[in-house]
Amino acid sequence: MISQAIEDYLKSIYKLQHGDNPNERVTTSVIADRMDVSAASATNMFKKLAEMHLLVHMPYQGVELTSAGEKIALETIRHHRLIELYLAQALDYPWDQIDAEADRLEHAISEEFEDRIDKALGYPTIGAHGEPIPTKQGQIEDLGYLRLSDLAIGQPAVIRRVSDSNPEMLRYMKRLGLQLGTRVEVSKRAPFSGPLQLKIDADKEESLGLGVAYNIFVDAIA
Amino acid sequence: MISQAIEDYLKSIYKLQHGDNPNERVTTSVIADRMDVSAASATNMFKKLAEMHLLVHMPYQGVELTSAGEKIALETIRHHRLIELYLAQALDYPWDQIDAEADRLEHAISEEFEDRIDKALGYPTIGAHGEPIPTKQGQIEDLGYLRLSDLAIGQPAVIRRVSDSNPEMLRYMKRLGLQLGTRVEVSKRAPFSGPLQLKIDADKEESLGLGVAYNIFVDAIA
Protein backbone atom coordinates (compact mmCIF):
# COMPACT_ATOMS: atom_id res chain seq x y z
CA MET A 1 0.00 0.00 0.00
CA ILE A 2 1.12 3.54 -0.71
CA SER A 3 1.26 5.33 2.63
CA GLN A 4 1.36 9.03 3.26
CA ALA A 5 5.04 8.73 4.18
CA ILE A 6 5.81 7.06 0.86
CA GLU A 7 3.99 9.78 -1.08
CA ASP A 8 5.94 12.43 0.79
CA TYR A 9 9.29 10.81 0.07
CA LEU A 10 8.51 10.32 -3.61
CA LYS A 11 7.33 13.90 -3.93
CA SER A 12 10.50 15.25 -2.34
CA ILE A 13 12.72 13.06 -4.48
CA TYR A 14 10.89 14.11 -7.62
CA LYS A 15 11.21 17.78 -6.80
CA LEU A 16 14.92 17.44 -6.18
CA GLN A 17 15.44 15.42 -9.34
CA HIS A 18 13.68 18.05 -11.40
CA GLY A 19 14.74 21.02 -9.37
CA ASP A 20 17.49 23.58 -9.40
CA ASN A 21 20.09 21.51 -11.19
CA PRO A 22 18.72 18.28 -12.53
CA ASN A 23 22.07 16.55 -12.91
CA GLU A 24 22.83 16.61 -9.20
CA ARG A 25 22.34 13.30 -7.41
CA VAL A 26 19.54 12.92 -4.90
CA THR A 27 21.33 11.72 -1.80
CA THR A 28 20.31 10.47 1.61
CA SER A 29 21.34 13.61 3.44
CA VAL A 30 19.57 15.97 1.06
CA ILE A 31 16.30 14.10 1.42
CA ALA A 32 16.75 13.73 5.18
CA ASP A 33 17.25 17.46 5.37
CA ARG A 34 14.20 18.36 3.25
CA MET A 35 11.95 15.95 5.08
CA ASP A 36 13.29 16.74 8.49
CA VAL A 37 14.14 13.14 9.39
CA SER A 38 17.42 11.46 10.25
CA ALA A 39 19.68 10.14 7.51
CA ALA A 40 19.09 6.63 8.81
CA SER A 41 15.34 7.04 8.32
CA ALA A 42 15.91 8.12 4.75
CA THR A 43 18.11 5.10 4.07
CA ASN A 44 15.47 2.81 5.55
CA MET A 45 12.81 4.29 3.32
CA PHE A 46 15.07 4.14 0.26
CA LYS A 47 15.51 0.43 0.79
CA LYS A 48 11.82 -0.05 1.19
CA LEU A 49 10.97 2.00 -1.90
CA ALA A 50 13.64 0.16 -3.90
CA GLU A 51 12.02 -3.15 -2.94
CA MET A 52 8.71 -1.75 -4.16
CA HIS A 53 10.43 -0.79 -7.44
CA LEU A 54 9.49 2.84 -6.98
CA LEU A 55 13.11 3.93 -7.18
CA VAL A 56 16.59 2.58 -7.78
CA HIS A 57 18.90 2.84 -4.83
CA MET A 58 22.60 3.06 -5.57
CA PRO A 59 24.11 2.67 -2.10
CA TYR A 60 26.25 5.62 -1.06
CA GLN A 61 25.38 7.31 -4.36
CA GLY A 62 21.76 8.31 -4.12
CA VAL A 63 18.42 7.36 -5.63
CA GLU A 64 16.55 7.76 -8.87
CA LEU A 65 12.82 7.33 -9.32
CA THR A 66 11.51 4.60 -11.58
CA SER A 67 8.63 5.49 -13.85
CA ALA A 68 6.29 3.88 -11.30
CA GLY A 69 7.73 6.08 -8.58
CA GLU A 70 7.54 9.15 -10.75
CA LYS A 71 3.92 8.43 -11.52
CA ILE A 72 2.99 8.42 -7.85
CA ALA A 73 5.06 11.55 -7.23
CA LEU A 74 3.26 13.37 -10.04
CA GLU A 75 -0.14 12.28 -8.81
CA THR A 76 0.71 13.63 -5.39
CA ILE A 77 2.01 16.88 -6.84
CA ARG A 78 -1.13 17.19 -8.97
CA HIS A 79 -3.26 16.76 -5.86
CA HIS A 80 -1.19 19.31 -4.03
CA ARG A 81 -1.37 21.97 -6.71
CA LEU A 82 -5.05 21.52 -7.45
CA ILE A 83 -5.84 21.78 -3.76
CA GLU A 84 -3.66 24.88 -3.40
CA LEU A 85 -5.41 26.57 -6.27
CA TYR A 86 -8.80 25.58 -4.94
CA LEU A 87 -8.02 26.96 -1.51
CA ALA A 88 -6.83 30.22 -3.02
CA GLN A 89 -9.66 30.66 -5.50
CA ALA A 90 -12.70 29.08 -3.92
CA LEU A 91 -11.96 29.68 -0.27
CA ASP A 92 -9.96 32.86 -0.62
CA TYR A 93 -7.00 31.51 1.33
CA PRO A 94 -3.97 33.78 1.53
CA TRP A 95 -0.96 32.96 -0.63
CA ASP A 96 1.27 31.87 2.18
CA GLN A 97 -1.08 29.42 3.88
CA ILE A 98 -2.16 27.16 1.05
CA ASP A 99 1.00 25.04 0.95
CA ALA A 100 0.75 23.84 4.54
CA GLU A 101 -2.94 23.02 4.23
CA ALA A 102 -2.42 21.21 0.92
CA ASP A 103 0.40 19.17 2.42
CA ARG A 104 -2.11 17.44 4.66
CA LEU A 105 -5.09 17.34 2.33
CA GLU A 106 -3.17 15.93 -0.64
CA HIS A 107 -3.03 12.54 1.06
CA ALA A 108 -6.67 12.49 2.10
CA ILE A 109 -8.60 13.22 -1.07
CA SER A 110 -10.10 10.72 -3.47
CA GLU A 111 -9.95 10.65 -7.25
CA GLU A 112 -13.51 11.86 -7.16
CA PHE A 113 -12.51 14.91 -5.15
CA GLU A 114 -9.63 15.60 -7.48
CA ASP A 115 -11.93 15.47 -10.48
CA ARG A 116 -14.51 17.73 -8.91
CA ILE A 117 -12.16 20.51 -7.91
CA ASP A 118 -10.39 20.17 -11.26
CA LYS A 119 -13.72 20.79 -12.93
CA ALA A 120 -14.71 23.58 -10.52
CA LEU A 121 -11.44 25.35 -11.35
CA GLY A 122 -11.97 24.95 -15.09
CA TYR A 123 -9.24 22.36 -15.65
CA PRO A 124 -6.30 24.62 -14.82
CA THR A 125 -2.75 23.91 -15.98
CA ILE A 126 -0.96 26.44 -13.77
CA GLY A 127 -1.03 26.40 -9.98
CA ALA A 128 -1.42 29.18 -7.43
CA HIS A 129 2.28 29.98 -7.36
CA GLY A 130 2.74 29.57 -11.10
CA GLU A 131 3.85 25.94 -11.06
CA PRO A 132 2.67 23.64 -13.83
CA ILE A 133 -0.01 21.19 -12.71
CA PRO A 134 0.69 17.63 -13.92
CA THR A 135 -2.12 16.15 -15.98
CA LYS A 136 -4.09 13.16 -14.79
CA GLN A 137 -1.93 11.13 -17.15
CA GLY A 138 1.23 12.33 -15.52
CA GLN A 139 2.42 14.84 -18.13
CA ILE A 140 4.06 17.95 -16.79
CA GLU A 141 4.98 20.99 -18.80
CA ASP A 142 8.36 22.69 -18.53
CA LEU A 143 7.53 26.35 -18.48
CA GLY A 144 11.15 27.42 -18.88
CA TYR A 145 11.15 30.59 -16.85
CA LEU A 146 14.15 32.63 -15.86
CA ARG A 147 15.14 33.34 -12.27
CA LEU A 148 14.77 36.97 -11.36
CA SER A 149 18.31 36.75 -9.99
CA ASP A 150 19.49 35.97 -13.54
CA LEU A 151 17.48 38.64 -15.32
CA ALA A 152 19.55 41.08 -17.39
CA ILE A 153 19.67 44.68 -16.26
CA GLY A 154 17.14 46.84 -18.05
CA GLN A 155 15.18 43.84 -19.34
CA PRO A 156 11.48 44.20 -18.50
CA ALA A 157 9.83 40.99 -17.35
CA VAL A 158 6.69 39.61 -15.72
CA ILE A 159 6.63 37.42 -12.62
CA ARG A 160 5.31 34.02 -13.64
CA ARG A 161 6.16 31.77 -10.75
CA VAL A 162 7.39 31.87 -7.17
CA SER A 163 8.74 29.18 -4.91
CA ASP A 164 6.17 28.17 -2.33
CA SER A 165 8.59 26.61 0.12
CA ASN A 166 8.82 29.51 2.54
CA PRO A 167 5.58 31.15 3.75
CA GLU A 168 7.47 34.03 5.30
CA MET A 169 9.16 34.79 2.03
CA LEU A 170 5.78 34.72 0.31
CA ARG A 171 4.40 37.24 2.78
CA TYR A 172 7.42 39.42 2.17
CA MET A 173 6.96 39.27 -1.59
CA LYS A 174 3.32 40.18 -1.26
CA ARG A 175 4.20 43.15 0.94
CA LEU A 176 6.52 44.39 -1.79
CA GLY A 177 3.82 43.95 -4.40
CA LEU A 178 5.59 41.03 -6.03
CA GLN A 179 2.91 38.65 -7.28
CA LEU A 180 2.14 36.59 -10.35
CA GLY A 181 1.72 39.01 -13.25
CA THR A 182 3.65 41.83 -11.62
CA ARG A 183 5.94 43.66 -14.05
CA VAL A 184 9.52 44.03 -12.90
CA GLU A 185 12.84 45.32 -14.17
CA VAL A 186 16.29 45.08 -12.63
CA SER A 187 17.80 48.52 -12.68
CA LYS A 188 21.01 47.84 -10.81
CA ARG A 189 22.89 44.90 -9.41
CA ALA A 190 25.15 45.40 -6.38
CA PRO A 191 28.54 43.69 -6.54
CA PHE A 192 29.63 40.68 -4.44
CA SER A 193 26.25 38.93 -4.71
CA GLY A 194 24.60 41.97 -3.25
CA PRO A 195 20.92 42.95 -3.62
CA LEU A 196 19.17 43.92 -6.83
CA GLN A 197 17.62 47.30 -7.37
CA LEU A 198 14.17 46.49 -8.70
CA LYS A 199 11.54 48.53 -10.53
CA ILE A 200 8.13 47.13 -9.59
CA ASP A 201 5.11 47.82 -11.81
CA ALA A 202 7.01 50.85 -13.15
CA ASP A 203 5.98 52.88 -10.12
CA LYS A 204 7.94 51.53 -7.18
CA GLU A 205 11.62 50.95 -6.66
CA GLU A 206 12.85 48.43 -4.10
CA SER A 207 16.03 46.70 -3.10
CA LEU A 208 15.73 42.92 -3.18
CA GLY A 209 18.09 40.30 -1.72
CA LEU A 210 19.44 37.65 -4.08
CA GLY A 211 17.90 34.89 -1.94
CA VAL A 212 14.44 36.20 -2.68
CA ALA A 213 15.21 36.96 -6.33
CA TYR A 214 16.43 33.39 -6.72
CA ASN A 215 12.96 32.16 -5.77
CA ILE A 216 11.10 34.31 -8.26
CA PHE A 217 10.75 33.22 -11.88
CA VAL A 218 10.04 35.63 -14.68
CA ASP A 219 9.28 35.80 -18.36
CA ALA A 220 11.09 38.52 -20.34
CA ILE A 221 8.81 40.79 -22.35
CA ALA A 222 9.40 43.10 -25.27
CA MET B 1 -1.05 13.98 20.57
CA ILE B 2 -4.52 13.30 19.24
CA SER B 3 -4.15 10.84 16.36
CA GLN B 4 -6.63 10.02 13.67
CA ALA B 5 -7.31 6.70 15.38
CA ILE B 6 -8.14 8.45 18.64
CA GLU B 7 -10.52 10.84 16.94
CA ASP B 8 -12.25 7.94 15.25
CA TYR B 9 -12.71 6.04 18.49
CA LEU B 10 -13.99 9.08 20.35
CA LYS B 11 -16.41 9.86 17.55
CA SER B 12 -17.79 6.34 17.53
CA ILE B 13 -18.13 6.25 21.31
CA TYR B 14 -19.89 9.59 21.31
CA LYS B 15 -22.34 8.52 18.65
CA LEU B 16 -23.17 5.35 20.57
CA GLN B 17 -23.56 7.19 23.85
CA HIS B 18 -25.96 9.64 22.28
CA GLY B 19 -27.53 7.27 19.83
CA ASP B 20 -30.50 4.98 19.68
CA ASN B 21 -30.89 4.44 23.40
CA PRO B 22 -28.65 6.61 25.46
CA ASN B 23 -28.80 4.49 28.61
CA GLU B 24 -27.18 1.50 27.00
CA ARG B 25 -23.52 0.98 27.93
CA VAL B 26 -20.84 1.44 25.31
CA THR B 27 -18.99 -1.84 25.39
CA THR B 28 -15.85 -3.22 23.83
CA SER B 29 -17.63 -5.44 21.37
CA VAL B 30 -20.00 -2.76 20.15
CA ILE B 31 -17.14 -0.37 19.40
CA ALA B 32 -15.03 -3.15 17.88
CA ASP B 33 -17.94 -3.96 15.62
CA ARG B 34 -18.58 -0.36 14.54
CA MET B 35 -14.93 0.34 13.90
CA ASP B 36 -14.22 -2.96 12.28
CA VAL B 37 -11.37 -3.89 14.60
CA SER B 38 -10.90 -6.79 16.99
CA ALA B 39 -12.21 -6.60 20.54
CA ALA B 40 -8.63 -6.73 21.79
CA SER B 41 -7.76 -3.63 19.78
CA ALA B 42 -10.70 -1.79 21.28
CA THR B 43 -9.64 -2.75 24.80
CA ASN B 44 -6.11 -1.52 24.10
CA MET B 45 -7.40 1.81 22.89
CA PHE B 46 -9.80 2.10 25.83
CA LYS B 47 -6.87 1.74 28.20
CA LYS B 48 -4.88 4.33 26.32
CA LEU B 49 -7.76 6.79 26.18
CA ALA B 50 -8.45 6.27 29.88
CA GLU B 51 -4.83 7.14 30.65
CA MET B 52 -5.26 10.29 28.62
CA HIS B 53 -8.40 11.08 30.66
CA LEU B 54 -10.53 11.19 27.55
CA LEU B 55 -12.83 8.51 28.88
CA VAL B 56 -13.47 6.40 31.97
CA HIS B 57 -12.96 2.72 31.47
CA MET B 58 -14.92 0.41 33.73
CA PRO B 59 -13.35 -2.96 32.92
CA TYR B 60 -15.84 -5.50 31.62
CA GLN B 61 -18.54 -2.83 31.83
CA GLY B 62 -17.81 -0.35 29.07
CA VAL B 63 -16.61 3.22 28.71
CA GLU B 64 -17.95 6.72 29.17
CA LEU B 65 -16.43 9.84 27.68
CA THR B 66 -15.10 12.54 29.96
CA SER B 67 -15.87 16.12 29.00
CA ALA B 68 -12.40 16.35 27.44
CA GLY B 69 -13.16 13.28 25.33
CA GLU B 70 -16.57 14.58 24.39
CA LYS B 71 -15.06 17.87 23.31
CA ILE B 72 -12.74 16.15 20.86
CA ALA B 73 -15.55 13.93 19.61
CA LEU B 74 -17.75 16.95 18.95
CA GLU B 75 -14.97 18.80 17.16
CA THR B 76 -14.47 15.78 14.93
CA ILE B 77 -18.19 15.49 14.28
CA ARG B 78 -18.38 19.20 13.50
CA HIS B 79 -15.57 18.81 10.99
CA HIS B 80 -17.28 15.82 9.47
CA ARG B 81 -20.65 17.47 9.04
CA LEU B 82 -19.31 20.75 7.74
CA ILE B 83 -17.22 18.89 5.19
CA GLU B 84 -20.18 16.74 4.16
CA LEU B 85 -22.32 19.78 3.61
CA TYR B 86 -19.57 21.55 1.72
CA LEU B 87 -19.04 18.57 -0.55
CA ALA B 88 -22.75 18.38 -1.26
CA GLN B 89 -23.35 22.08 -1.77
CA ALA B 90 -20.15 23.47 -3.22
CA LEU B 91 -18.89 20.47 -5.14
CA ASP B 92 -22.23 18.89 -5.95
CA TYR B 93 -21.30 15.53 -4.48
CA PRO B 94 -24.06 12.94 -4.45
CA TRP B 95 -25.76 12.18 -1.16
CA ASP B 96 -24.29 8.76 -0.70
CA GLN B 97 -20.63 9.63 -1.28
CA ILE B 98 -20.06 12.48 1.12
CA ASP B 99 -19.73 10.39 4.26
CA ALA B 100 -16.79 8.33 3.03
CA GLU B 101 -14.93 11.37 1.72
CA ALA B 102 -15.56 13.32 4.93
CA ASP B 103 -14.32 10.40 7.02
CA ARG B 104 -10.85 10.97 5.61
CA LEU B 105 -10.88 14.74 5.30
CA GLU B 106 -12.18 15.39 8.81
CA HIS B 107 -8.77 14.48 10.23
CA ALA B 108 -6.75 16.51 7.74
CA ILE B 109 -8.30 19.97 7.89
CA SER B 110 -7.13 22.89 10.01
CA GLU B 111 -9.20 25.26 12.11
CA GLU B 112 -8.68 27.78 9.34
CA PHE B 113 -10.26 25.42 6.82
CA GLU B 114 -13.14 24.73 9.16
CA ASP B 115 -13.78 28.44 9.58
CA ARG B 116 -13.63 29.13 5.87
CA ILE B 117 -16.08 26.46 4.80
CA ASP B 118 -18.32 27.37 7.74
CA LYS B 119 -18.41 30.92 6.41
CA ALA B 120 -18.81 29.80 2.78
CA LEU B 121 -21.83 27.74 3.83
CA GLY B 122 -23.37 30.62 5.77
CA TYR B 123 -22.78 29.19 9.25
CA PRO B 124 -25.14 26.24 8.91
CA THR B 125 -26.59 24.40 11.91
CA ILE B 126 -27.97 21.39 10.06
CA GLY B 127 -25.88 18.93 8.05
CA ALA B 128 -26.44 17.32 4.68
CA HIS B 129 -28.41 14.41 6.12
CA GLY B 130 -30.30 16.58 8.60
CA GLU B 131 -27.96 16.06 11.57
CA PRO B 132 -27.28 18.96 13.92
CA ILE B 133 -23.81 20.46 13.48
CA PRO B 134 -22.07 21.04 16.80
CA THR B 135 -20.99 24.64 17.34
CA LYS B 136 -17.35 25.59 17.60
CA GLN B 137 -17.90 25.73 21.35
CA GLY B 138 -19.15 22.15 21.39
CA GLN B 139 -22.89 22.75 21.80
CA ILE B 140 -25.12 20.37 19.95
CA GLU B 141 -28.83 20.70 19.52
CA ASP B 142 -31.24 17.87 20.10
CA LEU B 143 -33.66 18.11 17.23
CA GLY B 144 -36.04 15.55 18.71
CA TYR B 145 -37.34 13.93 15.58
CA LEU B 146 -39.48 10.83 15.35
CA ARG B 147 -38.44 7.69 13.53
CA LEU B 148 -40.57 7.00 10.48
CA SER B 149 -40.96 3.47 11.83
CA ASP B 150 -42.73 4.99 14.86
CA LEU B 151 -44.95 7.40 12.97
CA ALA B 152 -48.68 6.96 13.62
CA ILE B 153 -50.84 5.79 10.74
CA GLY B 154 -52.47 8.66 8.91
CA GLN B 155 -50.17 11.26 10.47
CA PRO B 156 -48.60 13.44 7.78
CA ALA B 157 -44.94 14.24 8.36
CA VAL B 158 -41.85 15.65 6.68
CA ILE B 159 -38.50 13.89 6.43
CA ARG B 160 -36.00 15.88 8.45
CA ARG B 161 -33.03 13.56 8.84
CA VAL B 162 -31.66 10.28 7.57
CA SER B 163 -28.94 8.03 8.86
CA ASP B 164 -25.81 8.37 6.74
CA SER B 165 -24.23 5.09 7.78
CA ASN B 166 -25.20 3.06 4.73
CA PRO B 167 -24.56 4.55 1.26
CA GLU B 168 -26.60 1.84 -0.41
CA MET B 169 -29.58 2.64 1.76
CA LEU B 170 -29.16 6.32 0.88
CA ARG B 171 -29.22 5.49 -2.82
CA TYR B 172 -32.33 3.40 -2.28
CA MET B 173 -34.06 6.24 -0.44
CA LYS B 174 -33.20 8.66 -3.18
CA ARG B 175 -34.56 6.29 -5.79
CA LEU B 176 -37.85 6.17 -3.90
CA GLY B 177 -37.91 9.97 -3.69
CA LEU B 178 -37.27 9.99 0.04
CA GLN B 179 -35.13 13.06 0.78
CA LEU B 180 -34.97 15.85 3.32
CA GLY B 181 -38.19 17.81 3.05
CA THR B 182 -40.15 15.02 1.40
CA ARG B 183 -43.70 14.73 2.74
CA VAL B 184 -44.72 11.24 3.85
CA GLU B 185 -47.60 9.47 5.50
CA VAL B 186 -47.88 5.90 6.72
CA SER B 187 -51.06 4.46 5.32
CA LYS B 188 -50.74 0.90 6.54
CA ARG B 189 -48.48 -1.15 8.75
CA ALA B 190 -48.07 -4.87 8.04
CA PRO B 191 -48.14 -7.17 11.06
CA PHE B 192 -45.13 -9.06 12.51
CA SER B 193 -42.70 -6.18 11.93
CA GLY B 194 -43.61 -6.17 8.28
CA PRO B 195 -43.18 -3.29 5.84
CA LEU B 196 -45.00 0.03 5.97
CA GLN B 197 -47.25 1.25 3.22
CA LEU B 198 -46.06 4.79 2.58
CA LYS B 199 -47.58 7.75 0.79
CA ILE B 200 -44.75 9.82 -0.65
CA ASP B 201 -45.32 13.47 -1.58
CA ALA B 202 -48.99 12.64 -1.81
CA ASP B 203 -48.53 11.25 -5.31
CA LYS B 204 -46.68 7.96 -4.91
CA GLU B 205 -47.35 4.91 -2.79
CA GLU B 206 -44.51 2.58 -1.85
CA SER B 207 -43.89 -0.30 0.48
CA LEU B 208 -40.99 0.34 2.81
CA GLY B 209 -39.12 -2.14 5.03
CA LEU B 210 -38.89 -1.37 8.72
CA GLY B 211 -35.09 -1.33 8.56
CA VAL B 212 -35.17 1.63 6.20
CA ALA B 213 -37.99 3.36 8.06
CA TYR B 214 -35.98 3.06 11.26
CA ASN B 215 -33.24 5.15 9.67
CA ILE B 216 -35.50 7.96 8.58
CA PHE B 217 -36.49 10.70 11.02
CA VAL B 218 -39.56 12.84 10.54
CA ASP B 219 -41.39 15.81 11.97
CA ALA B 220 -45.16 15.47 12.24
CA ILE B 221 -47.11 18.29 10.58
CA ALA B 222 -50.62 19.57 10.94
Next chain:
DNA sequence: GCGCAATTTTAGCCTTAATTAAAAAACATC
Protein backbone atom coordinates in the same frame (compact mmCIF):
# COMPACT_ATOMS: atom_id res chain seq x y z
C1' DG C 1 -26.20 -21.01 43.28
C1' DC C 2 -23.64 -23.74 39.55
C1' DG C 3 -21.93 -24.35 35.20
C1' DC C 4 -21.46 -22.95 30.55
C1' DA C 5 -21.37 -19.53 26.96
C1' DA C 6 -20.32 -15.06 25.68
C1' DT C 7 -17.62 -11.11 26.44
C1' DT C 8 -13.52 -8.82 27.82
C1' DT C 9 -8.88 -8.51 28.96
C1' DT C 10 -4.09 -10.03 28.85
C1' DA C 11 -0.03 -11.61 26.60
C1' DG C 12 2.72 -11.82 22.86
C1' DC C 13 3.63 -10.61 18.19
C1' DC C 14 3.55 -7.84 13.65
C1' DT C 15 4.12 -3.63 10.76
C1' DT C 16 5.28 1.11 9.86
C1' DA C 17 8.16 4.79 10.41
C1' DA C 18 10.77 7.03 13.29
C1' DT C 19 15.11 7.21 16.53
C1' DT C 20 20.32 6.79 18.27
C1' DA C 21 24.82 4.69 18.14
C1' DA C 22 28.21 2.24 15.80
C1' DA C 23 30.35 0.51 11.61
C1' DA C 24 31.49 1.09 6.82
C1' DA C 25 32.34 3.60 2.72
C1' DA C 26 33.51 7.74 0.18
C1' DC C 27 35.82 11.97 -0.15
C1' DA C 28 39.24 15.48 0.68
C1' DT C 29 43.73 17.15 2.04
C1' DC C 30 48.20 17.08 2.38
Next chain:
DNA sequence: GATGTTTTTTAATTAAGGCTAAAATTGCGC
Protein backbone atom coordinates in the same frame (compact mmCIF):
# COMPACT_ATOMS: atom_id res chain seq x y z
C1' DG D 1 48.70 7.39 -1.33
C1' DA D 2 47.79 7.62 3.90
C1' DT D 3 44.81 9.79 7.02
C1' DG D 4 41.04 12.16 8.87
C1' DT D 5 36.38 13.95 8.11
C1' DT D 6 31.90 13.47 6.25
C1' DT D 7 28.27 10.72 4.61
C1' DT D 8 25.80 6.55 4.45
C1' DT D 9 24.40 2.27 6.08
C1' DT D 10 23.51 -1.19 9.66
C1' DA D 11 21.79 -2.66 14.00
C1' DA D 12 19.01 -2.25 17.73
C1' DT D 13 15.06 0.49 19.97
C1' DT D 14 10.74 2.88 20.39
C1' DA D 15 5.85 4.11 19.77
C1' DA D 16 1.33 3.47 17.49
C1' DG D 17 -2.07 0.61 16.40
C1' DG D 18 -3.35 -3.39 14.73
C1' DC D 19 -3.70 -8.84 15.21
C1' DT D 20 -4.47 -13.93 17.34
C1' DA D 21 -4.71 -17.04 21.13
C1' DA D 22 -5.35 -17.80 25.80
C1' DA D 23 -6.96 -16.46 30.29
C1' DA D 24 -10.24 -14.09 33.13
C1' DT D 25 -14.70 -12.31 34.13
C1' DT D 26 -19.59 -11.75 33.61
C1' DG D 27 -24.03 -13.28 33.34
C1' DC D 28 -27.65 -16.48 31.80
C1' DG D 29 -30.30 -20.79 32.23
C1' DC D 30 -31.77 -24.03 35.09
